Amino acid sequence: MEYKDRVKAARKHARLTQVELAKAVGIDQASISDLERGRSGRSSYNASIAKACGVSALWLEKGTGDMIDSSPSEPSNVATIEQPSFRYPVISWVAAGAWAEAVEPFPPGFSDRYEVSDYDSKGVAFWLEVKGDSMTSPVGTSITEGMMILVDTEADATSGKLVVAKLADSNEATFKKLVEDGGRRFLKPLNPAYPVEMCAEGCRIVGVVVRAMMKL
Structure with missing residues (x-):
């Protein structure tokens, strides 16, 4: 499965339209469309796309591992540090x-x-x-x-x-x-x-x- 196919599969998994995914990531719909058609290469928003779709960022980027990250979740007392945008x-x-x-x-x-x-x-x-x-x-x-x-x-x-x-x-x-x-x-x-x-x-x-x- 190529990167463009993984982006589309991730979006379908999340049951999001291209417009909805673009809004969640902070880019325009045309950018999502270009990624899914293979007109654009790897996206600098890969981690954000993965998070919005609920899939593994490593799988989305390289096709490695499972689409859904099966690793144990962090303990509830551990704060998740997000990159500000x-x-x-x-x-x-x-x-x-x-x-x-x-x-x-x-x-x-x-x-x-x-x-x-x-x-x-x-x-x-x-x-x-x-x-x-x-x-x-x-x-x-x-x-x-x-x-x-x-x-x-x-x-x-x-x-x-x-x-x-x-x-x-x-x-x-x-x-x-x-x-x-x-x-x-x-x-x-x-x-x-x-x-x-x-x-x-x-x-x-x-x-x-x-x-x-x-x-x-």
Whole structure:
């Protein structure tokens, strides 16, 4: 049984629709559909899917053991520690560029898509889907096109951090590495094929990238 088949079997076991499972996990229905059709590989929400369906996470991930975990349950006096999760909206690059100018960054109905993370943001935070290959590096840290990045607008933007900024002559935000040299700020792509840009007058740091993940 392939991973896609185990996801569907787990959902059927729990008697959940794709919409109900997606809501329980904190992702959209299309992501569940892609997993069950094999359009997406292993999900970073594997443990959450297993928990929502009442099946073994190890079985769901690797097909190892029984679908239903038959190991003895924990004594009632042992507390279960759950990983905290926080929901953040997925917005466009244009919206990210205009964020600092908005009186109310995220009015009701601003985004109909949310993704979750274990990161507890210091300020307003949002997800962006990476466009282009300017941050794809042949060595070290590499953020490829299609990945999701979580941006915290109140995190400290220090030299060496990956940031989302808005240049004075652009309506959209840009994603680069912040570098300070001689009292000046530069926006450096991780892909050496792209030029370094100066973060001069009119350039604003929208926020710091605190998480990156593959899109489901």
